[in-house]
Amino acid sequence: MKPLQIRSVAYSVPETVVTNQDLTKLYDTSDEWIYTRTGIKERRIVSGNQNAADLGYEAAQKALAKAGVNPDELDLIIAASSAPPNLYPAIACDIQARLGITTKIPAFDITAACSGLIYGMQIARGFIGSGIYKKILIVATDNNSRLVDWEDRGTSILFGDGAGAMVVTESTDGVDDILSIDIQSDGSIGEYIKYTMPGKTCPLVEPNDIEPSHIFMNGKEVYKFVVKVLPDYIANMLEESGIKADEIDYLIPHQANQRIIDAVQQRLGYPDEKVISNITYYGNTSAASVPIALAEGVEKGTVKLGSTAILCGFGAGMTWGAAIVRLREGIC
Ligand code: UT7
Secondary structure (H helix, E strand, C coil), X not given: CCCEEXXXXXXXXXXXXXXXXXXXXXXXXXXXXXXXXXXXXXXXXCCCCCCHHHHHHHHHHHHHHHXXXXXXXXXXXXXXXXXXXXXXXXXXXXXXXXXXXXXXXXXXXXXXHHHHHHHHHHHHHHHHHCCCCXXXXXXXXXXXXHCCCCCCCCCCCCXXXXXXXXXXXXXXXXXXXXXXXXXXXXXXXXXXXXXXXXXXXXXXXXCCCCCCXXXXXXXXXXXXXXXXXXXXXXXXXXXXXXXXXXXXXEEEECCCCHHHHHHHHHHHCCCHHHECCCHHHHCECHHHHHHHHHHHHHHHCCCCCCEEEEXXXXXXXXXXXXXXXXXXXXXX
């Protein structure tokens, strides 16, 4: 396989902040309940016409600038989103147009929920590794605030909106930045988190319209499943790669629930400074949460570059995945 280089990681979040206290205007809840159960204090929410494609485009522009890659040099755009403004055209095609790319490169979306970035990285690795493409933009962007039921206090407390973007290329120095990567799914428990497309029935066949849709989540089952599977999954991945947990500098996990992050931290025996968490201020931004945590961590100084990290995601599908990566100087 040809080696892959992570050239840049960037993020974009909406300006509007919705605090736990704000949510008490919608239903019977409290800052204390939400914070204790999830670690979340506030989240960013889009307003007006802003959507996942806009956030993704902003993150993509920043990532391309950071990488020093001209949009016209790209061979492929992959957008990971489970809360796009349109089912089609794909966010990736929209971003291709907005970046002013006139070459007919492929651009497509993938739906792997909160595992979206890791799935995108694995797909990119396949294309770069085989020599089919050399420069790939991965955008991970979600706008779940438009899909949740704002009367459902068990689910709507969790989500925030945001986007991340990563530029990956064939390595310029022969060093591979992906030390290990794996993605998995189990469709038999897909009912745990579900969004059914709204729509209409053909009046010649059935009289009734389909009910308006929103995200359904069985939070308890998701929680139990992830806490059971994820810590061992990451520990096994390290073992199979012949890497000791203490050789890795950071764990940058999907930001779904602080208690889930704590469970993985405990399994790996990591001190707090190795575990990157910003769930308190962004909530669960789904596919975007890992790139936001990474790029914002670098901005704040909690992640030092010239290091290694475990990135991991999990979510609807159920899907999950992890990547052990090199974080080179200058990528954020
Ligand atoms: O990326 C997607 C991945 N998703 C996740 O990782 C979600 C994982 N799951 C979770 O984070 C947790 O399940 C939640 C935080 C969503 C919920 O916590 P829980 O401890 O599983 O709560 P629950 O749904 O079992 O509800 C416990 C009680 C219920 O009251 P009763 O029936 O015991 O009287 C709920 O009605 O808490 C009540 N409740 C609330 N109370 C105050 C549920 N939501 C709220 C709320 N404020 N927002």
